[in-house]
C-alpha cells in the first residue's frame with residue numbers, strides 16, 4: 001500500500017473558529033492510500049471518531065486495504081487527524097506559536113464544523129474537487145454529515161455508521177460525567193501533558209460502559225469463581241481499558257473533543273429543524289446501525305434514514321455495542337460492497 005506514513009499539511013495562516021477565537025496557524029496530519037486517478041473521481045475520505053488517528057488502514061484494517069471493501073488499488077483514500085486531537089493535527093498539546101509553549105487548557109473550544117472546515121483546507125491542498133465516498137462512524141459520522149451539508153456539491157455518496165444528526169441529551173450527559181471525572185483530578189490544568197491522567201482513566205472507564213453493554217460484559221467478563229469477594233474480572237477489564245487510553249491520549253484532548261461532540265447539531269444556524277436539514281442531503285447514503293449500541297442507539301440512525309431522501313438503512317446484529325462500527329468489519333463490508341457496486 002502506497003503513502004502509508006503520516007503526512008503533514010502546514011497551514012501558515014490564521015484560522016477562525018466558530019466560537020470567534022482564532023488559531024494563528026494549523027498543522028493537519030493525514031494519511032493517504034492509493035493514487036488519485038486522472039479523472040480525480042476515486043476519492044474515499046474517512047472521518048475518524050473520538051480517540052482514533054489518521055491511519056485508517058490500521059484502526060479500520062478490516063475495511064481499508066488491498067482486497068478489502070475500501071481498496072487502495074481502486075480508491076484514493078484519505079483520512080485526516082481531527083482538529084483538537086493529539087495525533088499530529090493542531091490541538092491542546094501543540095505549541096502555541098504566539099507564546100512558544102503548549103496550549104493545554106488555553107486551547108479554544110472547537111466544533112464539528114471547525115473540524116470539517118479544516119478537512120476542507122486539506123481537501124483543497126490535495127487538489128481534490130470531488131469526494132466519491134465520504135465515510136464516518138460515531139463522531140466521524142458527525143463530521144461526514146456536517147461536510148455533506150457544508151459542501152453538498154463536493155460529496156457524491158455518504159456512508160454513516162453508529163452516528164447521530166445532533167448530539168443527544170444522553171450523549172451530552174455522558175460526556176459531562178466524563179469531564180467531571182477529569183476535572184476532579186487535582187492535577188487537571190497543570191501545565192503538563194499528563195495533567196488529569198487519573199481523571200482521564202476514569203473518563204475512559206465511563207466511556208467503555210457506553211461503548212459496550214450488559215450482554216457483552218456479562219458474556220466476556222463474568223467471574224467463573226462464585227466464591228470471590230474481590231478482584232473481579234470486569235473491574236480489571238475496566239481499569240485496563242482506562243490505563244490503555246492514558247498511555248496513548250491526554251486529558252486536555254479528551255475534555256476538548258467531548259465538548260466538540262456536544263456542539264454537534266446539524267440544524268444549528270441553518271434554516272429549519274433537523275428534519276429539514278437532513279432532507280437537503282441529496283447524496284445516496286448508506287447508514288449502518290449496531291443493534292446493541294447504547295450510546296448512539298439505532299433510533300438515531302433510523303431517524304436520519306427517514307429524512308435523507310436516498311437513504312439505505314441496515315441494522316447489524318452485533319453484541320459489541322457502539323464499538324461494533326470499529327470491530328464488525330465483515331458484517332459492515334457485507335453491506336457496503338453491494339451498495340457501492342450499485343452506485
Ligand SMILES: CC(=O)SCCNC(=O)CCNC(=O)[C@H](O)C(C)(C)COP(=O)(O)OP(=O)(O)OC[C@H]1O[C@@H](n2cnc3c(N)ncnc32)[C@H](O)[C@@H]1OP(=O)(O)O
Nearest residue numbers: 051052053059221233234236237238240241248323326327
Ligand atoms: C496510536 C494508537 O494506538 S491509535 C489506536 C487506534 N485506536 C482507535 O482507533 C480507537 C478506536 N479503537 C478502539 O476503541 C478499540 O481499539 C476497539 C474498539 C477497536 C477494540 O477494543 P479492544 O479494547 O481492543 O477490545 P476489547 O474490549 O475486547 O478488549 C481487549 C483488551 O482488553 C484486555 N482484557 C480483556 N479482558 C481483560 C480483563 N479482565 N482484565 C484486563 N484486561 C483485559 C485484553 O487483553 C485486550 O488487551 P489489548 O488491547 O492490550 O490486546
Ligand SMILES: N[C@@H](CCO)C(=O)O
Nearest residue numbers: 049050051052138211
Ligand atoms: N471507542 C472509539 C469510538 C468512540 O465513539 C474511540 O475511542 O474512538
